[in-house]
Amino acid sequence: MPRGQLFIISGPSGVGKGTIAQRLLNDMDITFSVSMTTRAPRPGEVDGKDYFFVSDEEFDKMIAEDGFLEYAGNFGNRYGTPKAPILEKLNTGHDVLLDIDIQGAINVKKSYPKGIFIFILPPSMAELRKRITGRGTETPESLRKRLGKAMEEISYIDKYDYCIVNGELEEAIARAKAILVAEHSRVTDDIYKLIDTYKEEM
């Protein structure tokens, strides 16, 4: 059985990567990874579905056992991507999707360089500003900070395999789907199993 592939979708906050990721989950044969966090569950959140909710001690233990593909937050609430369930899915031939911020993606690249890294870009900074302010929760100061952070994050794009400009949502989704399909047509070691069957037929 061919090994599954790990797709990492990331981009600046407000760019719409969550919407794209959700559509990939709905329409393609790929599953999410569930993150682990030390924060308390919010009303309605289900352990093992929304997050794995753990204590600080359990989180420390995971770190000590090299149990994360990546984790973040040294102070306060911490978040991590557990390695074992992802590797199990990949090993049984299933694709896994991570929807993660840039810092997290860079760390995943270190621990799992075979992943396929997709960066979602805004069509323009003006549009990103509009999307962020559309949420109505930003002061001018926090908006300025978020856009500055977005620019800094975008400078990491050379670590990624693909980038998709999320101007028209359906087109961006179609591109993301094409990437998933195309990556399954890559020449990998799996192909030699098929070639072996040819040889047996000769």
Added chain:
Amino acid sequence: MPRGQLFIISGPSGVGKGTIAQRLLNDMDITFSVSMTTRAPRPGEVDGKDYFFVSDEEFDKMIAEDGFLEYAGNFGNRYGTPKAPILEKLNTGHDVLLDIDIQGAINVKKSYPKGIFIFILPPSMAELRKRITGRGTETPESLRKRLGKAMEEISYIDKYDYCIVNGELEEAIARAKAILVAEHSRVTDDIYKLIDTYKEEM
């Protein structure tokens, strides 16, 4: 303007690569390259459309001027892929598709390593045998030779970026299209032009 991309589709004779290539030409924004040959035009063939028909001397001159991406046939009829019209299309932002045999593709890879190389595989050797004999022009001896050649050609698959098993034609075409779309979402130097426009907006 982003540079166009050169896609090379190849595979053993009888695998159906021509049908897939034709559908890409019909459905996608990509153009064929016209080959050059020293053979005489057949009835109905148009110079500059089906082939560029040239004399042996003109062909030699093209070789001497390094005018081919690849050429083949040292004896008898010769065939080549002229470099200049392809580079002109690529430089003006147009994608170009080459439908070419394995030896030709390997030579194109040497002269244009940035090309995207797609190998079309049969679902099985039994199926390839069926497709070849379906044409009704093979003796048992020539069939054996062709299948042997196919096996030898398939051993070059590690030089390719992608492979598509042409079992169900529509699925194979969909995969080829996905590869074209995905390759246009690759992180390349072109992306820095977009990022420059972001910076101007900050």
